[in-house]
Amino acid sequence: MPDTSSRNGLIPRLTDWLDDRAGVRDLVNDALYESVPGGARWRYVWGSTLVMAFMTQVVTGIFLWMAYSPSTQTAWESVYYIQHEMTGGWLLRGIHHFMAQAMIILLAIHFLQVVWDGAYRAPRELNFVLGLILMLIVLGLALTGYLLPWDQKGYWATNVGTELSSLAPGVGSEVKQLAVGGSSYGHHTLTRFFALHAGVLPGAMVAFLALHIALFRRHGLHAKDKNYAPDSTFWPDQVLKDSVAALGVLAAVLGLTVYYGGAELTAPADPASPYNAARPEWYFLFLFQFLKWFPGQLEIWGAIVIPTVVLIVLFLMPWIGKSKAGHFFNVGLLVVIIGGAVALTVQAINDDYYASGFTEEEATALLDSADDADNLAKTRYEASRNFLDAKDQAHNEAHRVIELASSPSKTPPTGALPLVQNDPYLQGPKLYKQNCASCHNYQDLRKELTELPSYERALVNEEPTAPNLYGVGSRDWIAKMLDPKFVNSKHYFGYKDSPFGTDGDYPEMVDYITACFADLEGEERKAVEEAFDKVAIALSAEAKLPSQVEADKQDAKLIQQGRALIEGKLADIVSEGMSCTDCHTFGEQQDIGSPVLDGYMSKKWLSDLIRNPADERFYGDMNDRMPKFAPHDNAMLNQLDDKSLELIVDWLRQDWYRPEKTE
Amino acid sequence: MTDPTKPKNNRRSAIAAIVAGALAVLTPLGVGIASFLTPLFKTKKSPKVRVALLSQVPDDGMPRSFPVVADRQDAWTGYEAQRIGAVYLVRNPGEAEPIAFTAKCPHAGCLVGYTPGDTVFKCPCHTSSFNLDGTRVRGDEEVSPRGMDTLPVELKKLSGDGDIEITEIHVEYIDYQTGHAEKHSTA
Numbered sequence: 025m026p027d028t029s030s031r032n033g034l035i036p037r038l039t040d041w042l043d044d045r046a047g048v049r050d051l052v053n054d055a056l057y058e059s060v061p062g063g064a065r066w067r068y069v070w071g072s073t074l075v076m077a078f079m080t081q082v083v084t085g086i087f088l089w090m091a092y093s094p095s096t097q098t099a100w101e102s103v104y105y106i107q108h109e110m111t112g113g114w115l116l117r118g119i120h121h122f123m124a125q126a127m128i129i130l131l132a133i134h135f136l137q138v139v140w141d142g143a144y145r146a147p148r149e150l151n152f153v154l155g156l157i158l159m160l161i162v163l164g165l166a167l168t169g170y171l172l173p174w175d176q177k178g179y180w181a182t183n184v185g186t187e188l189s190s191l192a193p194g195v196g197s198e199v200k201q202l203a204v205g206g207s208s209y210g211h212h213t214l215t216r217f218f219a220l221h222a223g224v225l226p227g228a229m230v231a232f233l234a235l236h237i238a239l240f241r242r243h244g245l246h247a248k249d250k251n252y253a254p255d256s257t258f259w260p261d262q263v264l265k266d267s268v269a270a271l272g273v274l275a276a277v278l279g280l281t282v283y284y285g286g287a288e289l290t291a292p293a294d295p296a297s298p299y300n301a302a303r304p305e306w307y308f309l310f311l312f313q314f315l316k317w318f319p320g321q322l323e324i325w326g327a328i329v330i331p332t333v334v335l336i337v338l339f340l341m342p343w344i345g346k347s348k349a350g351h352f353f354n355v356g357l358l359v360v361i362i363g364g365a366v367a368l369t370v371q372a373i374n375d376d377y378y379a380s381g382f383t384e385e386e387a388t389a390l391l392d393s394a395d396d397a398d399n400l401a402k403t404r405y406e407a408s409r410n411f412l413d414a415k416d417q418a419h420n421e422a423h424r425v426i427e428l429a430s431s432p433s434k435t436p437p438t439g440a441l442p443l444v445q446n447d448p449y450l451q452g453p454k455l456y457k458q459n460c461a462s463c464h465n466y467q468d469l470r471k472e473l474t475e476l477p478s479y480e481r482a483l484v485n486e487e488p489t490a491p492n493l494y495g496v497g498s499r500d501w502i503a504k505m506l507d508p509k510f511v512n513s514k515h516y517f518g519y520k521d522s523p524f525g526t527d528g529d530y531p532e533m534v535d536y537i538t539a540c541f542a543d544l545e546g547e548e549r550k551a552v553e554e555a556f557d558k559v560a561i562a563l564s565a566e567a568k569l570p571s572q573v574e575a576d577k578q579d580a581k582l583i584q585q586g587r588a589l590i591e592g593k594l595a596d597i598v599s600e601g602m603s604c605t606d607c608h609t610f611g612e613q614q615d616i617g618s619p620v621l622d623g624y625m626s627k628k629w630l631s632d633l634i635r636n637p638a639d640e641r642f643y644g645d646m647n648d649r650m651p652k653f654a655p656h657d658n659a660m661l662n663q664l665d666d667k668s669l670e671l672i673v674d675w676l677r678q679d680w681y682r683p684e685k686t687e
Numbered sequence: 688m689t690d691p692t693k694p695k696n697n698r699r700s701a702i703a704a705i706v707a708g709a710l711a712v713l714t715p716l717g718v719g720i721a722s723f724l725t726p727l728f729k730t731k732k733s734p735k736v737r738v739a740l741l742s743q744v745p746d747d748g749m750p751r752s753f754p755v756v757a758d759r760q761d762a763w764t765g766y767e768a769q770r771i772g773a774v775y776l777v778r779n780p781g782e783a784e785p786i787a788f789t790a791k792c793p794h795a796g797c798l799v800g801y802t803p804g805d806t807v808f809k810c811p812c813h814t815s816s817f818n819l820d821g822t823r824v825r826g827d828e829e830v831s832p833r834g835m836d837t838l839p840v841e842l843k844k845l846s847g848d849g850d851i852e853i854t855e856i857h858v859e860y861i862d863y864q865t866g867h868a869e870k871h872s873t874a
Contacts, residue, residue: 096761180797184812187796191866197873201726207862207873210761212726296754296770298790298798300811315795316813319830321868323794407814410800414811445770458752462803661845661853663743 056259060245063253064261068245070134072266073273077127078233080274081165082226084120089222092172094214097439099174100292104429104440107289118281124166126277128307131159132362139341139358142351143246149342151239154232156339161229168221170305174214176418179293180302183209184312188327209295291421292440300414303376310368313375334361379408384474413478420479424450427683446667452675453483455668456493459653463490469504469515490649491516496676497567497625499575503560508541523646524618532607540598555589555597559604562586567625570679587611590621609641616640631673634664733861733872734758738774741842741854744785750775750801750808750819752790755860774838774858775801775808777819787838787858788821794831796865808835832868836861 043049060068091110093102106113135155138144144152171182186203190196205212256262281287290299304312311331318326337344337357345351382390382405390398390405421444428443429435436442444450456466465488468476473484492515495501504510505517512518517531524531544552562583565576576583590610594603605613610621620641623629632639636655638647654662654669664672674680734757744751755772758765778785788808790798797812807824808817810831816824821835839859844852864871 097764184795184797187865190864196866197864197871198727201873202724204726206726206729206762207731211764212762294770296772298773298800298811300800302797302812312813316830319825319828321827321832323830323832323866327866403814407809407811410809410811660737660855661740663740 054241056257056263058241058244058258060256060258060262061247062250063256064265065248065252066265066269067137067248068262069266069269070130070137071240072262073269074127074130074134075233075237076266076270077123077130077273078229080123080277081120081127084116084123085222085226087116088120092218094172094218095211096174096214096293097437097441099172099214100289101429101435101440103173103175103289104426104435107286108426108430114286115281118284118286119277121287122277122280123273124169125305125307126273127162128166130273131162135159136358136362138246139345139354141246141248142345144342144345146342146346148239148243148246151236151243152342153339154236154239156335158229158232158236161225161232165221165225165229166305166307168217168225171217172214172221173289174293175290176293176297176299176421177288177290177302179209179295180299181304184302185304188315191324191327193324193328209293289422289426290418291425291444294441294444299418301411301418303372306369309372310365313368313372375404376408376411378404379412413482416477417479420477421450428681431681431683446671447680448671448674449680451668451671452680453479455672456483456675459664459668459672460493461485463649464488465490465492465515466494467492467515468494470500488514489519493676495678497564497569497630498572498678499560499564502564503557506537506556506560508538511537523643523648536600536602539600542599544599552598555594558582558586559589559594560586562590563621563624566621566623566629567677568627569625569677617644617646619643625677627673627677627679630676631669634669634673731873733859734771735841735857735859737843737855738787738858739776739856741785741856744776744778744856746778746780746782748777748779748819749803750777750788752801755858757860772860772862773798774860775799775835776856784840784842785856786821787840787856788835789838789860789863791836791863791865792831793833793836793863793865793870799835832866833870836863836870 039048088106091102091106091113093099103117106117108114110116138152138155167182167185170178172178186200189203190200192199201207203213203216204210205216303309314330315323315326318324341354343350345354379387387405387409390401393402424447425440425444428447429440456464460466461483462485465485466480466483467473468480469492473481476484491505504515510516512530512534517534520530522529522531524533525535540552540556541549561579563586564572565579565583565586568576587610589597590604591613592603592605595601595606604610604621605615607615607618608621609615609618619633620629633642634653636652637643637650638645638652643650651663653664654666656662659666736755736757738753738755739751743753752773752775754770755774756768757771758767759769759771760766773790775788775790776785777788788799792799792810792812792815794810794813794815797810799808799810799815799817801808806819808819808821810816813830815829815831817831817835818824821837823829823831823834838861841857841859843855843857845855846852862873864873
């Protein structure tokens with residue numbers, strides 16, 4: 025017994041008091057002065073770094089919990105808020121995200137070392153089993169955490185995972201329903217996953233970790249080489265090494281977080297919009313790839329039977345490893361498993377990024393190849409191209425949704441999904457592809473085809489039968505329509521057999537514009553060009569495009585002149601002796617049979633045109649190709665509903681929310 | 688005389704203690720589990736949904752994708768007219784009625800894709816591919832255990848403005864279990 029009578033300081037007295045009541049000295053001695061046979065070594069740090077990683081997850085997780093709200097209308101939204109609006113939120117979430125990945129790596133190292141060193145042998149079998157249980161808990165945490173942001177990536181990747189659980193013999197469907205909390209993904213999927221992720225699994229983790237460490241202390245450290253150095257104690261030699269290693273792990277995690285700007289948040293989960301680039305996190309990628317090897321009925325082998333058998337063998341390792349041969353088997357098996365997992369992961373990544381190794385020319389050459397030997401490469405290329413394009417588009421969508429959620433009006437109470445579904449920028453291309461793209465082209469002519477991002481390139485129709493709608497109604501678009509170089513091209517009216525032409529020839533508009541410029545040079549040509557420029561500006565002002573509000577205001581005078589030209593003065597300038605109103609209606613000048621120019625390409629004009637192009641204000645009886653998308657007052661009878669129509673029109677007019685540029 | 692310091696080996700007390708203790712601990716657990724099992728006791732009906740007009744599906748044998756819009760309930764939230772999935776409608780030459788395929792892949796539930804002009808449907812997840820009649824391109828070699836799932840189709844005639852007769856395509860949107868060779872509804 026230490027002599028306490030001579031101690032007068034506050035701290036020694038407090039320690040004595042605590043020791044007397046709780047026996048803290050023994051506890052501390054037990055904890056810190058454990059013997060490390062053969063001395064402290066770097067190779068012993070892995071278990072401790074795992075504990076540190078778990079503590080980091082607990083701490084960051086609790087703070088994330090304080091800001092997270094699990095429901096389909098608030099999960100993405102609250103994670104968006106953490107990521108983009110809370111002080112250091114991106115860092116908090118980034119640490120949590122990357123530390124989870126670090127934990128998987130540390131776990132693999134720890135596990136590999138234990139098996140390699142044969143540290144699972146008696147009396148440590150039970151502790152090995154506890155370790156495997158901890159590993160499963162960590163994987164469970166990773167799986168459940170991936171869904172919680174409720175973004176497209178997590179939603180679709182996890183969906184595949186839970187669908188696979190329905191393969192389980194007999195009870196598969198019930199298992200899936202219980203995991204998902206219903207027949208399809210919804211609020212209760214989130215509440216269940218969150219309860220698992222933040223309650224059940226961490227609780228189990230703490231319990232099993234306590235047992236794991238208690239048994240580890242009971243058996244003592246499994247020294248690789250007891251004579252490596254003089255024996256030492258846990259404190260301070262090994263703790264120093266452990267702490268330095270922990271700091272190293274944290275540095276790596278911080279490095280990744282800063283490098284990637286935190287964890288990714290893709291667009292909010294949309295059950296109706298597939299995410300073609302959905303992949304599990306990299307550490308589950310090998311399982312994903314593994315499934316591709318099991319066609320049809322054999323899938324249950326890949327998804328359930330083989331993984332279960334492997335897991336059982338892992339649990340039996342301490343007993344298999346009793347003999348030397350058994351130990352070699354264990355080590356060999358582990359090498360095969362890890363080697364196989366690495367190979368599958370590499371293969372999965374290779375499959376997905378195969379197309380990125382092709383230049384434009386090589387890709388074209390491959391796809392045009394008639395050689396059957398290239399078929400496999402073609403299939404691989406196309407699958408990979410689809411993946412890469414989907415990824416590109418997902419990034420673009422994510423960027424846009426975050427722009428919308430950051431707008432001054434914020435997210436509505438119904439969540440962020442309506443922001444996506446009501447945004448012309450996001451929905452326009454999809455509706456356009458469904459309804460317009462088989463005839464029209466949509467291509468920014470100011471850019472080379474190869475310069476366009478893949479999601480814009482997807483809208484290009486190389487063999488259109490109707491005008492290019494990019495920038496429709498803008499000054500540039502109209503100026504090109506009035507330009508003899510363009511009007512006759514596939515981007516405008518360069519189509520024979522037009523009902524507006526005679527004897528299967530080009531439409532009259534092409535003849536008119538061509539004739540206006542025919543044989544003109546020098547000053548004469550310039551005068552005509554200037555006149556048509558003014559016509560373009562005046563006509564474009566009719567569209568009232570949001571992007572041209574300022575320009576229209578500034579050029580009021582030019583617009584006035586342009587209007588006068590349209591209404592008749594153009595006839596005095598061009599040799600044809602005709603102006604726009606000789607065929608079209610504009611202002612006071614009435615003429616039917618050609619589209620009305622009042623309000624040309626304005627929201628109402630364009631919307632009415634799409635509703636019924638055969639209306640006498642547009643093509644009338646001459647309409648021979650464009651479908652009537654919504655001619656009926658009763659919306660149920662229409663091909664296109666009013667909302668979709670409005671989205672298409674707004675998108676074509678590039679009338680969508682743009683954030684204020686902050687200086 | 689029994690020694691009062693020695694514990695009595697009373698079997699009845701032991702059993703009573705175990706039963707009482709177990710009841711105290713397990714009752715709340717049982718109640719919790721019962722509520723956890725709720726999804727198994729909820730019945731679900733497949734909605735019948737109008738997906739398109741017949742005029743939108745010409746009889747050229749090419750698939751066209753349409754969203755499935757229906758009212759949906761998710762626990763406490765009722766959604767009006769939500770997109771709950773997608774279907775492909777294919778009307779073969781000379782046929783009056785289209786075939787409807789659910790876009791949900793029978794392998795693992797991803798949404799199967801189709802690029803206009805292609806001769807196959809392709810799933811972006813595990814590269815299953817299906818012919819335009821829904822059968823698997825490589826038969827049993829394909830990762831998908833069965834071909835694409837067809838849905839019951841019903842045509843409904845409406846009278847439009849004037850003399851125009853309009854036909855709507857309705858589809859019973861059944862959610863099928865994935866991963867099995869046979870079609871089973873999840874409902």
